[in-house]
Amino acid sequence: MSSPDLSDAEHQQVAETLRQAGVPAEDLQSVLKILDGHGLSMGPKIGEFEQLFCDYIGAKHAIGVNSGTAGLHLCVRAAGIGPGDLVITTPFSFVASTNVLLFENAIPVFVDVNPTTGNLDPDLAAEAARDLAAGGAKARKWLPRKGAENPSAFKALLPVDVFGQPAALDLMRQVADEHGLKVIEDSCEALGSEYRGRKAGSLGDYGVFAFYPNKQITTGEGGVIVTDDDQAAATMRALRNQGRAPGDTWLQHTLLGYNYRLDEMSAALGVAQMARIEELLRKREQVSRWYDDRLDELPQVERYVIEPDTTRMSWFVYVVKFRQGVDRDALAQKLEGRGIPVRPYFAPIHLQPYMVKRFGYHPGDFPVTEDLGRRGLALPFSSVMTEAMVDQVCQALADSLTH
Ligand SMILES: Cc1ncc(COP(=O)(O)O)c(C=O)c1O
Incomplete structure (x- = not known):
């Protein structure tokens, strides 16, 4: 990497900062190539990065987004979670796993965690799910003191793979199937982990990874959603791109969407990082x-x-x-x-x-x-x-x- 505007000392400082983030100079070459001729957004690199995720996780679809939070939010939207809906999740996590529910005015129903792993306690989650499905006084004991006066439907489980360790996903799946719930797996901290021989992120209906510089791989900012659900994947692709559905022109927006797109420089860095996962x-x-x-x-x-x-x-x-x-x-x-x-x-x-x-x-x-x-x-x-x-x-x- 070279730039005429930087002194040697500044070059060294940049190289050291990147080295500390686990990004060697070679990885930057692929970013610089993007600046050298490709489009900076919605070009070929995002597709390449997504395909690497499909292959690595063993998922049918991967959708690149500009943060883990954005990815989780799109899963909440794709799962049809809306105002007053109940979602069992953990209070021992980074705030984003709860915030994405609040973005849609859903109600996070917290269940305490296992003291040895920090992951959602599966027995307590199963008990809470039974009570929430039963409704009435049984359900109320799991709800917060206020802000949950008029709950709508019980929709999903949102377990988090805390510090990289997968939550007890088979048990979560069982609970979800029993009550007709979606499972959103927050694997933002768990790229590469395996649960009973299967990759973290592949165990729910949707899984989400994040790539802030403290993560296992980084794209600066960024995230990826993985899912086998064709329809959800199409919806999430539209939602990340300002609600443009397939066939919409630049100024046509079938859905209320967001700008959650991952740019080409970040995707290029992600491709280089995935080669060294x-x-x-x-x-x-x-x-x-x-x-x-x-x-x-x-x-x-x-x-x-x-x-x-x-x-x-x-x-x-x-x-x-x-x-x-x-x-x-x-x-x-x-x-x-x-x-x-x-x-x-x-x-x-x-x-x-x-x-x-x-x-x-x-x-x-x-x-x-x-x-x-x-x-x-x-x-x-x-x-x-x-x-x-x-x-x-x-x-x-x-x-x-x-x-
Ligand atoms: C468990 C968990 N969920 C979600 C996120 C959000 O990811 P991002 O910072 O990319 O939005 C993080 C990030 O640290 C996280 O640790």
Whole structure:
């Protein structure tokens, strides 16, 4: 890559920033080629990127979009989820998995999570589904204190593959089939993971991946939806492109749509990154093993459990939980003070100010989620971390825990 406007030092800085995001200079060549003659949007690269996803996931359709959030939103629309509809989901996630329901004025029905994995508790989800399907007082006990006075239909399950580990998808499918529900699998953190030998994202009616720079592959911003449903795929393609259905001209819009298109530069980067997916996943797995080995020696640190059903784990972040008695926030501050960037993970969705205001949630409503949220810390993690860097983090952690 070269540009006459950048000094050598600036070039080096750009290269280093990209290297840290797991994007080598070679990948940028394919982006630069786009600038060198192709159209910048709706050209051939998005189709190529989508085909790679169909092949990798084993899905009939892949639809490229400009973020994971956009992808999830299109799934909500395609599933026909609208005002007052009930959708079982998790409060232990990144906010987008809930927000996409609120965009359509649907009601997220939170169910608490499994303390060892952070994923939606399948038994509780099954119980909630039975009660919601029964309606009346039984259903009400799962609904928020306010903001859900006039529920419409019970429509879907929206499980999240937390930190890269697939949710208990066979059980979710069973519950969904029993009650005639759609399953939207939020696999934004789980590209490459496998559940009972099948790829994450392929287990629901729709699966969604995201490519922000902290993800397993990046396109800068971007996402992909995968589905085997022909009609839903056609609807989502129209919705991402301002509602233009096949046959519509540029200024004809059969549906109310959005601009959720993935541009050609991002798609080109995605194609280059997908060519190296195995290498990227293996590097992340190696970093997780280095952490595992070192953290085994710290009794105050607990790790999330990788279930036997997770036949392949694709590592998105490396999150640890501290045992009772450790002040997580003080520890995080000490680590930050030593130049180690860490982040509490996740902040429970139901306690975000806008959720408290809208649905009247209180602390204590989802105790497992809140406990994990209080004790969890994401350690520095990427495909370009070296063993020496992991050593440095673990040494700083050990020192901070003892002093
Ligand atoms: C679980 C989950 N869902 C959805 C998203 C949203 O993806 P994006 O940031 O690409 O919109 C993320 C992103 O971090 C995520 O972790």
